[in-house]
Amino acid sequence: MNVYDSARMADVLAPLGYRLVDAPDGADMVILNTCHIREKAAEKVYSELGRIKALKRAKAESGGSMVVAVAGCVAQAEGEAMTERAPVVDLVVGPHTYHRLPELLARAERRRAAGDGRGRGIIDIDFPSDAKFDHLPAPTHTQGVSTFISVQEGCDKFCTFCVVPYTRGAEYSRPVGQIVAEAERAVAAGSVEITLLGQNVNAYHGIETKSGETWGLGRLIRHLAEIAGVARIRYTTSHPRDMDEELIAAHRDEARLMPFLHLPVQSGSDRILAAMNRQHGAGDYRRLVDRLRAARSDLALSSDFIVGFPGESDADFQATLSLVRDVGYAQAFSFKYSVRPGTPASMMEDQVPDAVKEDRLAQLQALLRAQQAAFNRDQRGRTLPVLFTGPGRHAGQLVGRSPYLQPVHAIAPARLIGTVVEVAIESVQPNSLAGRLAAPTPAANDERVVA
Ligand code: 5AD
Ligand code: SF4
Numbered sequence: 501m502n503v504y505d506s507a508r509m510a511d512v513l514a515p516l517g518y519r520l521v522d523a524p525d526g527a528d529m530v531i532l533n534t535c536h537i538r539e540k541a542a543e544k545v546y547s548e549l550g551r552i553k554a555l556k557r558a559k560a561e562s563g564g565s566m567v568v569a570v571a572g573c574v575a576q577a578e579g580e581a582m583t584e585r586a587p588v589v590d591l592v593v594g595p596h597t598y599h600r601l602p603e604l605l606a607r608a609e610r611r612r613a614a615g616d617g618r619g620r621g622i623i624d625i626d627f628p629s630d631a632k633f634d635h636l637p638a639p640t641h642t643q644g645v646s647t648f649i650s651v652q653e654g655c656d657k658f659c660t661f662c663v664v665p666y667t668r669g670a671e672y673s674r675p676v677g678q679i680v681a682e683a684e685r686a687v688a689a690g691s692v693e694i695t696l697l698g699q700n701v702n703a704y705h706g707i708e709t710k711s712g713e714t715w716g717l718g719r720l721i722r723h724l725a726e727i728a729g730v731a732r733i734r735y736t737t738s739h740p741r742d743m744d745e746e747l748i749a750a751h752r753d754e755a756r757l758m759p760f761l762h763l764p765v766q767s768g769s770d771r772i773l774a775a776m777n778r779q780h781g782a783g784d785y786r787r788l789v790d791r792l793r794a795a796r797s798d799l800a801l802s803s804d805f806i807v808g809f810p811g812e813s814d815a816d817f818q819a820t821l822s823l824v825r826d827v828g829y830a831q832a833f834s835f836k837y838s839v840r841p842g843t844p845a846s847m848m849e850d851q852v853p854d855a856v857k858e859d860r861l862a863q864l865q866a867l868l869r870a871q872q873a874a875f876n877r878d879q880r881g882r883t884l885p886v887l888f889t890g891p892g893r894h895a896g897q898l899v900g901r902s903p904y905l906q907p908v909h910a911i912a913p914a915r916l917i918g919t920v921v922e923v924a925i926e927s928v929q930p931n932s933l934a935g936r937l938a939a940p941t942p943a944a945n946d947e948r949v950v951a
Contacts, residue, residue, distance in 0.1 A: 534574035583621035652698030718746030752795035764804035768823030769816035800830035808857030810848035
């Protein structure tokens with residue numbers, strides 16, 4: 501979602517004459533778009549600001565000036581504390597108000613010109629009652645072959661470990677019309693894959709103004725799949741509780757919906773899931789996976805896991821390992837529980853010592869790595885539809901993505917970038933696959949084929 505937000509910030513700033521550059525050195529403005537989900541992500545911001553301070557000084561010494569802004573959830577959570585700890589920061593803007601960047605920039609400029617407010621940045625971390633999406637210009641910064649579209653923001657779930665409900669605020673779904681317009685524009689600009697984004701994306705319930713109906717995510721996906729030129733649809737991140745019938749049916753009926761689903765479970769222990777306020781048990785998750793696989797037999801799964809949540813015993817952790825063994829993941833993210841100030845779990849007793857977290861994380865990651873390697877190995881000898889996204893590592897090579905998001909390398913002409921092509925998988929590296937273009941055959945799953 502930060503990638504999406506960053507592109508939208510560039511759209512907002514384009515009319516002021518700003519354009520994107522590849523490196524912060526010498527830039528007129530640097531925006532750090534930040535994540536607050538774990539402590540490590542937040543700490544990275546301050547170390548990066550140290551580096552940017554040197555660049556700002558160098559720019560000033562050469563007679564220029566650099567505006568330093570911090571956006572995103574660290575900005576939202578830290579507010580004024582940010583400019584106090586890092587006076588290099590001129591502007592602090594949360595995820596709800598970046599459409600106001602031009603106005604904030606003008607204020608920062610005025611303050612600088614007047615020579616006042618040294619070390620006092622401009623802060624905007626409001627939760628405005630109107631949605632920023634109603635104020636943003638149409639996207640002009642195209643994202644290439646594959647486009648992220650934010651359809652939902654915020655979260656009302658309040659998992660006890662998580663800062664999102666506090667930084668991103670209450671759940672909000674964009675109206676269907678806005679999303680369709682954004683998808684059509686992306687396709688016109690050459691995109692063939694759309695990834696629908698939201699912190700809790702399958703809680704989507706957007707208004708379709710013509711009918712006055714409220715659409716869920718399944719309905720939205722079916723509609724977007726009808727846009728000519730859309731070859732692939734994905735969505736992330738989902739909550740197991742919001743996986744409704746309509747969405748499961750979309751996995752069964754809609755070939756353009758890729759058979760790869762990121763469905764975080766966090767833990768395999770009912771006790772821990774309850775303490776996390778996940779609102780489902782491990783059995784519910786297992787049954788849900790069964791229903792999804794009944795709908796789409798080739799569905800591959802990904803998940804997020806937290807180890808060392810307060811009170812997690814060895815038996816709880818074993819329950820997580822056993823759920824992983826039962827479900828079988830193609831890929832997964834796993835983290836040590838990180839205390840986030842202000843969240844209920846941060847105040848729980850029985851915090852788990854770091855050494856225990858470290859040991860559990862190593863065990864879990866070894867299992868997940870083995871599952872991922874096995875999943876990748878299984879692709880050898882298969883022919884997969886690959887969406888080529890750009891040049892590969894070696895001359896003459898392109899890289900693309902399989903339906904399961906694995907990077908795939910193949911010798912192929914550049915004109916195939918932006919098309920879905922059948923590739924016979926011949927070898928499997930730790931993090932990618934390699935193969936050769938297969939003879940042109942009709943794609944089994946109705947994707948656009950060029951070969
Ligand atoms: N500690 C560790 N991991 C966390 N996540 C969210 N909050 C925390 C935390 N406090 C993980 C969850 C979530 C992913 C985006 O980040 O697994 O699904
Ligand atoms: Fe955080 Fe996801 Fe839980 Fe919402 S559902 S509180 S975003 S972990």
